[in-house]
Amino acid sequence: MSAVAPSxxxxxxxxxxSPVTIVTTTDGxxxxxxxxxxxxxxxxxxxxxxLVCPAKSAGSHDTFVAAERFMIxxxxxxxxxxxxxxxxSGHDKFTTGDMVPCELDLPGLPGATARLACTAHAVLxxxxxxxxxxxxxxxxxxxxxxxxxxxxxFTRPETASPALAAAR
Numbered sequence: 001m002s003a004v005a006p007s008x009x010x011x012x013x014x015x016x017x018s019p020v021t022i023v024t025t026t027d028g029x030x031x032x033x034x035x036x037x038x039x040x041x042x043x044x045x046x047x048x049x050x051l052v053c054p055a056k057s058a059g060s061h062d063t064f065v066a067a068e069r070f071m072i073x074x075x076x077x078x079x080x081x082x083x084x085x086x087x088x089s090g091h092d093k094f095t096t097g098d099m100v101p102c103e104l105d106l107p108g109l110p111g112a113t114a115r116l117a118c119t120a121h122a123v124l125x126x127x128x129x130x131x132x133x134x135x136x137x138x139x140x141x142x143x144x145x146x147x148x149x150x151x152x153x154f155t156r157p158e159t160a161s162p163a164l165a166a167a168r
Contacts, residue, residue, distance in 0.1 A: 017155075056128055069137075070132070094107070103139075117138040
């Protein structure tokens with residue numbers, strides 16, 4: 001049996017709607033780090049665990065693997081521009097001034113749909129990515145519609161539509 005072509009795998013996974021997150025931390029010198037991730041999931045309720053998967057090729061990868069704490073900002077539908085900003089490499093991602101100290105004093109987005117402040121629980125190998133497992137220590141839940149990544153574009157889930165919600 002032949003291996004799956006990377007392009008076929010990528011096209012198939014593009015069909016899976018994913019939440020859009022910006023993961024942030026600070027290093028020992030106080031420098032803020034962040035990246036956009038759609039590879040995020042809840043893992044366990046007891047204890048409360050989540051996972052996020054940074055690419056090993058990312059400039060911030062080693063900082064996040066070594067981090068004792070990190071914040072997962074689950075973006076609202078209005079935050080596509082900042083998602084794109086944090087997805088680019090080679091620049092100071094915090095120049096927009098959108099991030100402020102939030103739970104556990106980690107960089108967070110006030111307009112996020114939700115924020116999960118985590119302590120590092122485990123780091124696992126995931127091929128060309130690492131799997132960061134975080135124990136959720138603090139939670140913020142807003143009332144904004146979420147941002148979703150589907151078929152290589154940012155969108156809103158159909159369930160967020162007031163007309164569809166009213167029809168239920």
